[in-house]
Amino acid sequence: MKFRQLKPPEAQHTIKVPLELEGMDSTNKFYWTIDMDETDDKLQLALGLFYDLGQGGISDPQEAVYWYKRSANQGNREAQTALALCYQEGTGVEVNFEKAVYWYELAALQDFSIAQCNLGYCYEVGQGVAKDIEQAIYWTKKAAFQGLAKAQNNLANYYKIGLGLEQSFTKAIYWFRKAANQDDPIAQGQLGYLYEQGLGVTKNEKKAFCWYEKSASLGNTLSLCCLGQCYHFGIGTEINFEKALECYRVAATCGDDIAQYCLGMCYDYGDIIEEDIALAFFWYKKSAEQGYDFAQFDIGRFYQHGICVEKDIQTAISWYKKAAAQGNQLAVKALEELE
Template sequence: YNWLLNNQNNSNSIFLLGYFNYFGIKTSKNIEKAFNLFLNASEKDHISAHYFVGNCYKYGNGTKKNEKLAFEYCEKSANKNFTNGQLDVGYFYKNGIAINKNIKKSLYWYEQAANSGNVIAMHYLGNCYKDGKNGVKKDYNKAFELFEQSAIEGYTSGMTSLGYCYDNGIGTEEDKQKAFELYQKSANLGSISSQFNLGNMYEHGDGITNDIDKAIYWYEKAAKQGDKVAQNKLEKLTKSQ
């Protein structure tokens, strides 16, 4: 940190100093100071700094919230192939934030982010292809591939969605065992949907041995995270025991 303080002669050092202040690494957290450092680095065309400035404007961190500027800075980073920037620009276009809603442009940026390895973009596109929404035609095979890619990269929601594909034979052969394994993996990582789905499999003996105690265990996990349907299931099962 001290070295960075004494070497503010290039955009990378300035950006890192901002990053340390933003997250309180080796110094007290100072969001306003971080924002000014990001802005300084961004003026020197630092790609990550463009994104962080955009993010600060998006949420009003260290500066006044300004969605128009948030879009402009995120777009700068997106045009330089920064995947989180591409993801945000896709989101801005999808929801018409600070810019006219444009599904075609939204799709373009989500695809750019997915092609750069962004798991959130992969998963989002997978859902678009699964449901045939947001500018794409329904394509189960493509949905399966995108979910699989994001799951391989360790994305919890990707594992859940891939499990759902195996569970229901979407874009692949139905395989309850694979569905169970994926649900279990993502449930242990905190996925509410997977916790609920595991409860359901155990309750009905769907592809696995029926086990009400385990069903209760998983419904309880999901209910504790606010899943109302899991809460109802839990109440019914505990009453009948």
């Protein structure tokens, strides 16, 4: 029994402003108000961070926005980016994507890589600005060439899927490696996938395993799931069912939808653990509710045939339709047979 092909890890776009100012001890930020001019933009930024992060037990998002605005209006690019993120996420202020773009752009024009990366994301998805892939690539590249790992990861993903650029797995590998060498777990997981599939690089399952392992050690649950598959099927390492189950369980418990599906399959087929249809249904349902199409198909299958649940064709059709809407051909075929 082989699992269906895992989806590669997705690129992560929006990232937060660094929490510390260079040369500033975070424990002293609040008390510096005594010694520094209140019109100082760096102090205002520090106060914004103090209230934003709840340092000293004082958390006040609205007060944080107040100080970010004062600093941002003086041209502080870090404060402009922090303020943009507040508008983007609705922290201390109502969500306003247009204002987020406005402040990101001001900081990006000052060559602040984090703002450039986030602005690129806004252009990519059309958030607060008209969707414009060329602009997304432009700003992402500027941040990537400055060495920002998240931007390098995003640029690599553009090359991998051919979004606004000619598809090039070789260039994707180049940029993923740049980010991975900075311990970006998403880029490391992507490298693992590309080595496993032999895309843009000579297929090397041992290297794939190593990159999945590095990524998983940094908390990437999808890479942990991929690591589980490596142990399950002997991809780049010896088969070890115990370790495979451990990887699946940990990732599934952390909420990874594909790991939940894999764990469900283990209980469903009983190949590396004792069969338990009730637990199979439980984990399939967890995954399906997060939108994973193969899990949605299997939940439909359980309802169609009355496996572990009362037979319910209408509920089965409902789940099949969810999976089919994502292009799942098994679900499409199941719907055709029921109709």
